[in-house]
Amino acid sequence: GQQVQQSPASLVLQEGENAELQCNFSTSLNSMQWFYQRPEGSLVSLFYNPSGTKQSGRLTSTTVIKERRSSLHISSSQITDSGTYLCAMEPGYQNFYFGKGTSLTVIP
Amino acid sequence: GPKVLQIPSHQIIDMGQMVTLNCDPVSNHLYFYWYKQILGQQMEFLVNFYNGKVMEKSKLFKDQFSVERPDGSYFTLKIQPTALEDSAVYFCASSLALGGLEQYFGPGTRLTVL
Numbered sequence: 600g601q602q603v604q605q606s607p608a609s610l611v612l613q614e615g616e617n618a619e620l621q622c623n624f625s626t627s628l629n630s631m632q633w634f635y636q637r638p639e640g641s642l643v644s645l646f647y648n649p650s651g652t653k654q655s656g657r658l659t660s661t662t663v664i665k666e667r668r669s670s671l672h673i674s675s676s677q678i679t680d681s682g683t684y685l686c687a688m689e690p691g692y693q694n695f696y697f698g699k700g701t702s703l704t705v706i707p
Numbered sequence: 708g709p710k711v712l713q714i715p716s717h718q719i720i721d722m723g724q725m726v727t728l729n730c731d732p733v734s735n736h737l738y739f740y741w742y743k744q745i746l747g748q749q750m751e752f753l754v755n756f757y758n759g760k761v762m763e764k765s766k767l768f769k770d771q772f773s774v775e776r777p778d779g780s781y782f783t784l785k786i787q788p789t790a791l792e793d794s795a796v797y798f799c800a801s802s803l804a805l806g807g808l809e810q811y812f813g814p815g816t817r818l819t820v821l
Contacts, residue, residue: 629806630806630808630809632809632810634812640744640796640815640817641814641815642798642812642814642815644809644811644812647808647809685750687750689806691806693763693805693806694740694752694755694763695740695742695752695800695810696752697742697749697750697751698749699749700749
């Protein structure tokens with residue numbers, strides 16, 4: 600079954616608005632990562648965050664292990680934030696399972 | 708930060724031909740992975756590799772697929788023969804250990820099978 604559920608599937612924001620992206624896991628997780636996938640397809644690793652909260656600039660990731668979820672908060676969105684955000688989880692000594700992604704469009 | 712390189716970035720071949728995708732993993736990493744992403748679809752795991760052996764593979768890793776890393780050189784994915792449904796972007800990744808650590812991804816190789 601589907602191990603990683605991402606929501607929302609798509610999101611349109613006006614520049615300057617904040618976004619909250621969610622990732623829920625059907626099993627316990629050993630580690631997880633958030634990625635940004637550029638429109639041309641390449642991946643940028645945003646956070647390796649198996650637990651707790653991490654911040655980098657306008658991005659904040661919070662993973663709550665016992666609730667099997669992680670969130671990615673984007674503050675003061677910019678047009679260049681547009682793209683697809685992927686979360687991936689590893690349930691334990693295995694490969695990563697990816698979600699289907701959240702497609703973010705930031706408009707002026 | 709550490710980088711994974713993939714060569715080539717794009718490859719176009721005719722159905723039935725052989726193709727080799729190359730990955731240059733992070734230098735001190737021991738575990739290597741291939742993932743497949745069909746255009747507009749979810750990224751999916753193909754195979755992981757350690758110490759010269761396939762550790763785990765998914766049902767997407769068909770008999771026509773093989774992986775190797777001869778003498779610490781490139782980690783390769785070979786498809787022979789290719790099929791139309793092999794058209795996708797293939798991402799290589801590497802990590803220090805299996806499980807519980809960050810995986811570093813390459814930029815992907817876009818494979819088009821005609």
